Structures are given as C-alpha cells and as structure tokens.
Amino acid sequence: MTVGVLLCTSLTALFFAIVFRIAHAVIGGRSNRKPAVGFFHPYTNDGGGGERVLWCAVKAIQEEYLNLDCLIYTGDSDASPQTLVARAIDRFGVALLRPPKVVHLCKRKWIEESTYPRFTMIGQSFGSIYLSWEALCKLTPLFYFDTSGYAFTYPLARIFGCQVICYTHYPTISMNMLARVSLQSSMYNNNALIARSRLLSQCKVIYYTVFSWMYGFVGSCANLAMVNSSWTQSHIEKLWKIPECTRRVYPPCDTSGLQVLPLEKPRESPKIISVAQFRPEKAHIIQLEAFSVAIRQLDSRLPRPKLQFVGGCRNKEDEKRLQHLKDKAVELNVEMDVEFYKNVTYKDLVKLLGGALAGIHSMIDEHFGISVVEYMAAGAIPIANNSAGPKMDIVLDEDGQQTGFLAGSVEEYAEAIVTLLKMSETQRLEMAAAARKRSSRFSEQRFYNDFKEAIRPILSQSSYSC
Structure with a gap:
C-alpha cells in the first residue's frame, strides 16, 4: 500500500513538474x-x-x-x-x-x-x-x-x-x-x-x-x-x-537571368537536362529508362543525345539514390551518354541550362515545378509529367503555340524525346520562344x-x- 501511494505521489509530482516546465517555457x-x-x-x-x-x-x-x-x-x-x-x-x-x-x-x-x-x-x-x-x-x-x-x-x-x-x-x-x-x-x-x-x-x-x-x-x-x-x-x-x-x-523562378540565354542550341550533341534533388518522388529512374528507349528508337543518322542529371543531395539516402542511378545507367548500357552533376553552383547550373535542348521532369503530382519553368526560360523545351503543377499551371499553350510536352509513362517520355530530336530547327525555335514567353508569368x-x-x-x- 505504501509503495502504491509513493508511486502515485511520484507520478503526480512528475506530471506537475512537466506541466510547470511547459507553462514556464510558454509564458x-x-x-x-x-x-x-x-x-x-x-x-x-x-x-x-x-x-x-x-x-x-x-x-x-x-x-x-x-x-x-x-x-x-x-x-x-x-x-x-x-x-x-x-x-x-x-x-x-x-x-x-x-x-x-x-x-x-x-x-x-x-x-x-x-x-x-x-x-x-x-x-x-x-x-x-x-x-x-x-x-x-x-x-x-x-x-x-x-x-x-x-x-x-x-x-x-x-x-x-x-x-x-x-x-x-x-x-x-x-x-x-x-x-x-x-x-x-x-x-x-x-x-x-x-x-x-x-x-x-x-x-x-x-x-x-x-x-x-x-x-x-x-x-x-x-x-x-x-x-x-x-x-x-x-x-x-x-x-x-x-x-x-x-x-x-x-x-x-529566375526567368530574367535565364531568358538572356540564346534560344539556338548545339545540334551536333543535343543535351537533355534533368534538374531535381535526388529524392525518391522525383522518379529519376523513369527518365533514365525513357532515355534508353529513345536512343534505341533514334535513326542512326541523327546525333546521339546526352542526358545530364543535375541535383542536390541532402543526406546519405540521397547519396545512395544517386549511386543507384549511376548503376542503372550501366545496366541500361547508356553510362557513356549520361552525366551527373551534384550540388552545383548557381553559375554552373545556368551554364548547363544554356546548353540544353530540352529539360525532362518526371515527378507525379509535382506541386508546381520550378525546374520546368527554368527549362522554358532558358530555351530548353520541357518534357514534364502530365499531372498537377506542370499540367495545370505551366506547360500550357501560349498564344496558341505549344510550349512543351506532357508524358506519363516511359513510352510517352521516350516518344517525346524522339519527336523533339526529329523536329526541324524552325519548329523547335517557335516552341522554345513560346515556352520562354510563358515562363515570364512565374518571374522572381x-x-x-x-x-x-x-x-x-x-x-x-x-x-x-x-
């Protein structure tokens, strides 16, 4: 009985001590x-x-x-x-x-x-x-x-x-x-x-x-x-x-800084850029698989593209995902066509965007999609997921002109990549100009x-x- 009373008294004292500490901190x-x-x-x-x-x-x-x-x-x-x-x-x-x-x-x-x-x-x-x-x-x-x-x-x-x-x-x-x-x-x-x-x-x-x-x-x-x-x-x-x-x-979105970049892009080795943190929801694997499929479907007379992954790593888990992505590139036999850039400076990011023919994005239900806007401002035609922000706010027609592509599967992404690479320079420039104009709606x-x-x-x- 005495033990029970002591235990009850101790718990009561502990409870009031905690309450007092919380109240003291709040007050x-x-x-x-x-x-x-x-x-x-x-x-x-x-x-x-x-x-x-x-x-x-x-x-x-x-x-x-x-x-x-x-x-x-x-x-x-x-x-x-x-x-x-x-x-x-x-x-x-x-x-x-x-x-x-x-x-x-x-x-x-x-x-x-x-x-x-x-x-x-x-x-x-x-x-x-x-x-x-x-x-x-x-x-x-x-x-x-x-x-x-x-x-x-x-x-x-x-x-x-x-x-x-x-x-x-x-x-x-x-x-x-x-x-x-x-x-x-x-x-x-x-x-x-x-x-x-x-x-x-x-x-x-x-x-x-x-x-x-x-x-x-x-x-x-x-x-x-x-x-x-x-x-x-x-x-x-x-x-x-x-x-x-x-x-x-x-x-x-840094539209003003990116809009000064030339719309004309190098065609001899076209670059497709992917800007996103190495997080699971960004679905980088889909991009890699679609790129692999697109390369197999390309006419051998067309220049072979490169895929550039640019992103930040917050912790060890992100580092592991990045390494897994590198291993997957080897598995798909495209490691010579893929480049990885981790935690780059803003200056280097702008340089990479300036050389990109297209930008790819694959997160389902991406709430907005800053990287998609950055692609458009830099003159890189976006290939984005057909959902949420990109679908509802960003990759919409501008003055009746298409501003990019929306995709939902590996096959659709691959088809968009192939279509883009086959476009004439005139068609591409018209689409890039419309995309750049639309990006101004999301300026800093x-x-x-x-x-x-x-x-x-x-x-x-x-x-x-x-």
Missing part, C-alpha cells in the same frame, strides 16, 4: 517575443525550390520591413549568417540586404525519414513539434514562418503567441494519395507489400484518413497560408478549410510583388506589438 516565450520573423527551415542546404523560396522570402521582408529581424531556425551545424548569405547568392543568385540571424537546432534527427522506418509521415510530423519546441524555446519571434511544410508545428507556435504564416509547397497528404492506396497502386510512398494486400491497404486508408483529419486541424491554425500552385491550393482548401486565409503565390519579380501583398495585412496589422 517566458510569450513575454519575451522578439520583433522578428522566424523562418522554420531545418534544412538550409537542400538546394531545391524550397530553399529558393526561403531566401526570396527573407529578402522580400528585409526590403519591406526594416525594423524586423529575419532569423533562420536550422539544423545545419555549419550554418552562420555569413555562410547563408553566400549560399543564397552562390546557389540561387539572391542577394540578401543583410545577414539573417541563425538559431541552431540540435534535435533535427526527430524529423529525419530514417528515424521512422514505419509510420514515417506521422512520425516526422510529431517529431517536427518537438523540433519547433526547441526552436521557440531558444527564441520566440512575433511571426513564425514555416517554409518547409511542417504544419503540425502551427498550434505550438500559436500557443507561444506567434502569428503563423506558411508557404506550402505541397500538402503532406492529399486526396490523390488516399485514392492510390485505395486502388492498391504501388508508389514511393506506398510500398509493394502493402499495395499487394487488400487488408494492409484498408488499414493504410484508415491511417491516412485519420492523419488527414489531424492535418486539416493543425493547418487551420495558420493565420496566412500561401500556396505555390492551383493544384496545391485546391488540396489545401479542402483539407484546412480556411480559403479566406489562403493565397496562391507562384514560387520565384512577380513572386516579390504577390508575396509582399499577401503578408502585408498580417505584418502591418500586428504593428510589431502583441
């Missing part, structure tokens, strides 16, 4: 909020379109609000104000007005994919809450800005008294994902074992349904939700149910204008006070 954070915009971006070296959005968003706020500090919550131990400024200009050509402050996070492992072999999505989501707790305890800003899609952190930021703004590149879960699991379709986020089993698929549908409810609740805690495309907007409005707080702001300047217009009611209304 302290609320009372010591800094006049700053805190960008929650744990990976500041991912090299993708999300990082470009981060730096352009920082620059836009620096231009518009001189009295607000910009700080970056990052898990990269080597990140400093100076290195981040250099990275923004070197990788993306974005010149920040002043160095941002840096808050280093030590608990990033809790959002790593490798930490959760099963139930990865919900594991990373709850892990992000723990990581944002660390961030907000270290420094609580007036405005909490999520640029990486960690919606489960929004209620916590609201508890800390922050105004929550987000730029959502894609929904963590979508109706499309639920549909694929229901149809037992195997994909990068639905492995073959589950896809083959009706029982496991039904269990996963329940899991996804429950998760979508949770995702809808946490997302609705945003004061302002910016989305990057028509496809993303339709899903976010269905899930979060805050259409009055949702704004579509197309991501910043348009992002700055739309972004500032979207955040103005939130930042101005608050007047940097509570």
